[in-house]
Amino acid sequence: MTAATTQPSPDGVQPRIAYADDLYGWAMEQAVALRAGDVSALDRENLAEEIESLGRSEFYALVEAWRGILLHMLTTDYQSERRVREWALTIEGERGRAAYLLADSPSLTSRLEEAMIRAYCGARLDAARDTGLPVETFPEACPYTRDDLLTRDFPVDPTT
Known part of the structure; x- marks a missing residue:
């Protein structure tokens, strides 16, 4: 050092x-x-700042997990003819990541709605980019419930 x-x-x-x-x-x-x-x-001031930053990063990780789920839910719902197995697997993977984050930081559950709102804003833009559809195609407010994010089934052809 x-x-x-x-x-x-x-x-x-x-x-x-x-x-x-x-x-x-x-x-x-x-x-x-x-x-x-x-x-x-x-170095108490910087130490406190870093600890607070660590907490914020856990929240942002949850937002990003929700964003991945929401993006693939939107693409599945708005381009169902292009539905592929990978989207369902991505949703399951992001659900698992969100579950681990919540298990490790249970106090994040008090901010689930905020995380979902933040995630949807980004997912809506991502969906427009990925599908080529106008952003106005997708609802301005999140059309899904927390239960949808966590449990909705996404059946796909296993060969796609």
């Missing part, structure tokens, strides 16, 4: 590795200090 010059934090403690200079080195140094109980060596 290389030492970097930094400004002391408001409490006068100077980290050895600057957050802005080497995120990985800083994180490893912070983990060592935290495990050792050396509170005076912690």
Whole structure:
């Protein structure tokens, strides 16, 4: 680890590795200090920011899982003649990813509706791009329920 010059934090403690200079080195140094109980060596402001960022990334991962499901639901519903096995498999894969995220972070369940709304905005644009249909073809508001996202069946010809 290389030492970097930094400004002391408001409490006068100077980290050895600057957050802005080497995120990985800083994180490893912070983990060592935290495990050792050396509170005076912690870069508390940046540490708190990183923990909050970690929480946000879990939410965005849920949004992306919902987005994948919604995209393939839209393409299946609006181009059923092109329905392929891959779409159903993608939906199942994204359902599994969402389930793991929710199992690992149960408090995300309080934000499921928000995640679905955010995901649908992107999925609608993705569906327009992927199908070649005008974006106005797809409803402005999400036409699916949470139950649809989680359990709706997508039968396909297994040879496609």
